[in-house]
Every structure is written in structure tokens, then in C-alpha cells.
Amino acid sequence: MKHRFTGYLATSLLALTVALPVQAKDTVKIAYVGPLSGGNSALGIGGRNATDLAVKLANENPTSKYSYELVVVDDECKPNIGVQVVTKIATDRSIIGSVSNYCSAVAMATLDIYKKFNLPMIVWGAVLPDITYAQKISEIHRVNGTMIQPNMVAAEFMVKQGYKTWAILHDTTDYGKGHNRYFSEYLQKNGGKILGTFGVTADQQDFTAELTKVKELNPDVVYFGGLTPIGIRIRAQMEKLGIKAQFQGTSGIKSDSYIESLGKELAEGTLSLTEGVALERLPRGAAFSEAYAKHGYDQPFEAYGPFAFAAANLIIDAIEKVGPNRRKVNEELGKTKDADTVIGKVSFDDHGQNIIPLVTKYVVQDGKWVVWEDSEYGAGKRKLKGL
């Protein structure tokens, strides 16, 4: 018996000595939360791919202290599912940080879970101001802006173009209701008139009843606060009913899918005011697009991919600096100031909110989202509807 034990010990020791010199780096897990199925999955998959790219680039970098592993969960853009999957990642202590949430409703439902389990997270897409500002939770950060600034700029910009009357459609989630609230508020301050406001559900298929009412009200502009799938339906059904008004959306419809599904002609002239700066105008934008293309993802990174990429990089940088410890990483993230990222400089205020004052105006021109200032509309060569 003794003999056999010594033998075993010797073999183990031998194995250990052989293993030591080639020992791999410690693996650190980070999580990604977003909608991978359902109507908003195009944006969710774009964000997932961008996060995955950040992890791959960190792993390809020989100076990285750790090897990173991405844990991906699907919140389906539904708060109840979000609570389940976030609880799952929060209770897994090997996960150190999370790139979380495109859907504001899911973010709102899961804030307390991050707090309870001290899991530092960075929001990459949800724009409801309450996520960072309703309470002060040190675990919650956000790289993208809130819906306040774009609506402020949008109201002023549209009134300046000469539009006077609006009909507002919004989905009845926190996202749509928030947009309705801020846009209505700033529109009235700028002297615009709201003829009617219509709440619609996020999976509604038929909008003809609401839109016929809109036709009767005959506004200059139809404002839509909501996401791409129903944005497409509303725009298509507006055409069907012969509504001639200008169509104006929020960051929620600024996706390639909006144009693909509607076709060039119907999408032409649609406006979307989003937070942040256009990727092509940023110093690191080109490098990101190039790396994304090189890694061969099947789907585009969509509007919020760069934000997810920036969020993942901030988490990875913090882990590199202070080690894989939730509390330390959280403290480190809280100190973020003028960090250089793909979306420009990032600084968190005391609520973990990135203070990007920039808003970009986009218009669809010949089947592409073009920055207003670079567009023929901005140059005065083409006119928006009704002007």
C-alpha cells in the first residue's frame, strides 16, 4: 500500500513539474446581457459580437495578465427573463463584471440584483435616465447617453426647421414612455404643438386605427418613440394610409435593419437623433470596424455595438489593473475619467453616468443613415417632407 502511494506521489510531482512551465494565465469571466432572441435581437447580437471582439482582442494581446472568457445570456428584452439571467450571472462568483442591457425595462428590473451581489456592470444601450439617476448604485455605470439630451436637441432642431405640429406615437415600455415624456416637454418649451399622443404595445402588428386618427389630425411630423420592429411597421402603414407627414424617430430605429426592411424609398428622409458621436468621426472608429470585419462576424454590429465594445474594454482594463475582484473592479470603474475608448472619451459622474454631451442627427439618404451635416438634406439640396 505504502509503495503504491509513493508511486502515485512521484507521478503527481512529475506531472506538476512538467505542467508548471506551460501553465496558462488565470481565466477571468465577464458576462454579456442583451436580447438575442425576439424582435430586438439584431441589436442584441450586434452588441454581443462587439463584446466578444473586445474579449478576443484582449486574449490575443500577449501583455494581458489574464485570459478572458465571455458568458453570454439572453434577456429577450423581457424584464422577467432579465431577472432570471442576471441572477444567474450575479451568483456565479467567477464572473467579475458584466456588459449589460440594451432594453431599459430589463435594466430597471435588474438594478437591485447587481447591487445585492456587488457585480459591477456597464450599460451599453439602454437610455432611460432613471437607470443611473433614480438611485445611486455604485455597481451601475453607463457608457451611452440618456434619452434626455437627444430629445432636447431634437425638439429644438425640428422647430428650427419650421415644423409646427406633431403626432406622437410611443411604445408603452419605460423606453417609449420616457421618450414621449422628454420630447413632449422640450417640444412645448420650444413652441411646438402636440395634436395627439398614442401609446402602442411593443408587439402590436396593426396600427391602422391609431394612424387613421393621425391622418385626421394631419400633423406636420409623426414622432415615434420606440424600437426598430414597430418603427418599420408604423412607417409602412403610414404610407398605406397616405399620411404625408415627416417621420422622426429616436435612437431605437437607427439600425441598418430599418432601411433593409422598409426599402430605400420608404425609409428615405427618416430622421433619428441619437446620443453619442458617429463612429466614422472618431479616431478609433475605423480600427474597430476593421477588427470587427477581420473576425468574421455574420451580423453587423448595429448602432450600439461600439458602446458594448467600449464597456467591455473598460471592464477588462479595470481587471488588468486591480485583479479579478468585484469590489476592486467596481471601485476602479467608478474612478473612470477621460478614458480613451472607441466612442470617444468616457468619464463617469457620481452616478456612474458617462457625460457625453454630444448628440448626432441622422437622416436616411439613398438607403443609408447619413450624419445630417454631411447629408444633402443638411446642405439644402434635398428637402424633408412638408418643408
Next chain:
Amino acid sequence: MSLDIFSQYLINCLMLGMIYAMVAVGFTLFFGVLDIIQFSHGDVLMVGGFTALVTYAGAQALGVANPWLQLALMVLIATALTAGLGVLVARYLVLPLKNAPPLNTLLITLMMGMVLREGVRLAYPNGSNPQPFPRLLPGGVWSVGGFEARIDSTILLLVGLALITGLHLLITRSKLGLAIRAVAQDGETARIMGINFNWIVLLTFGIGSGMAALGGVMNGLYYTEINFGVGLLLGVIGFAAAILGGLGNLYGAILGGFLFAALQTVGAVVLPMLSQHIPSSYKDVFAFAVVIALIAWRPTGLIAEKSTERA
């Protein structure tokens, strides 16, 4: 409200009702012959719509340019394939469970719906987003006095009416219809009389699913867009409409479909006019609440089945 706006509401409501009725008819047919609820029926409609879309792409690729020919191909192929899908669902999911508790059939078809929905979403290129549906019917508007309607909507309404009338004649006037009614009334006795029970069930599923495919094509042509989730709500509403009218009764399903559409339109249009505190977003709350009240009032539906001897 001017007449052109009123006519617009009316056409919207009739069109919505027509699509609901076409789904409800399927639910009621299946319940008639087998006493089961085929919960994936709404998703079968969605598959029909997507099959038509694929056929359109195929026709384009083969150089078929005439819109009427394209439409004919889309209708034929979508109806045939979707009817086939209905037959497969009946043969491999529903019939084997004939003697199992009805809850099992309900669950299995519910899951089938999920399979179809997610399958189309993942398999169709960029399937998560709404897909453009070709406009093959003539646009333009006709008007009589102040009453206006789009030509394409009118064609769709007339076609829908013709289809439902055709189905009605098939059920009431043909030998096949007699067999379907016999199986619906009493499967055992029908079998003794020499009716091939399984055949009739499969045919009924084929007919109902074919109708759903036509509903899917009409839905696509009307909204010029189709998406993978379209069947989910249509399934729920179609089922509610069938129950409301009296499950197992063809007229009931049609009545239920139009009634539900009327309730939604009233909820979206009339209620906000009556009170500022009821926004149009309450239309589904209103429509479903009224349906609940109606079902509580007439548990067997507005038009109850004549034969209620089932035990």
C-alpha cells in the same frame, strides 16, 4: 369625422376582422373534428406568409416578372406547403395523442408554435426584423361620393369573403363536408358508417392550414410587411374569436373575428373621444375585457353548437 376618415376606419376594421376570422375558422374546424386546440395555428399562418415570400424571391430569380403570375405562384405554393405542414402536425403530433389528456395536445402544439417561430427567425436571413412583402396588387384609390377605399384593400376584402363563402359551401354542400360534419358530430359512428376517420382529420387540418396560409399572404399584402412574431397575437386573438363565436361553429368563428376587430377599433377610436383619460393604448384591454364578459354571459359562445350531446 368626415366620410373619408370614416371609410378608412371601416376598411381597417373589416380587413382586420377578415384576417382574424380566417384564423378563427381554422381553430373551430380543428376543434370540430377532434375536440382539440391547435395552438400553433397562428404560427402556421406566419409560415404560410414566409413561404409566399420565399416563392416570390424564387420567381424573381427565375425571371417571372408578371405580378399576377407571381401572386398566383405565391398563393399556390404557400397554400400547398402550409396545408402539408398542417397535415404533418395532425399526423405526427395530434393524432397520436388522440387518447391522451387534452392538456398534452395543447402543450405540444404550443411548443410546436415556438419551434416554428424561432425556426423562421433563425433560418430566414435577418429574420429577427420585419421583412418587406412585395406590393403585387394595384395601388390607387376608388371613391363613391366621399367614401374612399384603396383598390388593393378592396380586392383583399373581396377575396377573403369569397374564401370564407367557399369554405362554407365546401362544409355544407359537398360530400367531403358531410364527412367532416359527421366526424365532428360523432367520430365513432362516422367510422361505423365507413368514413375514414384519420383521412378526414388530416384533410381538415390541411384545409384549415391552407386557409391560414392564405390569411398569411393576405396579411403580408395588406401590411406590406411580415415578421416572425405575427402569428403569436393572431393565434391568441383567433382563438378568442373562435371561443367567442362558439367553438366548433363556422359562423361563430367568422362573427367572432369581425366582432373582435370592431371592439379593437372602438377601443382605439371611440373611447379616447369619450374620455381624455382613456388613451388608445387601452384598446386591447377594452377588447379582451368585453370578450371575457361576453364569454361569461354565453359560455358556449354567441352561436352555440346545435349538437351539445358530447359527454
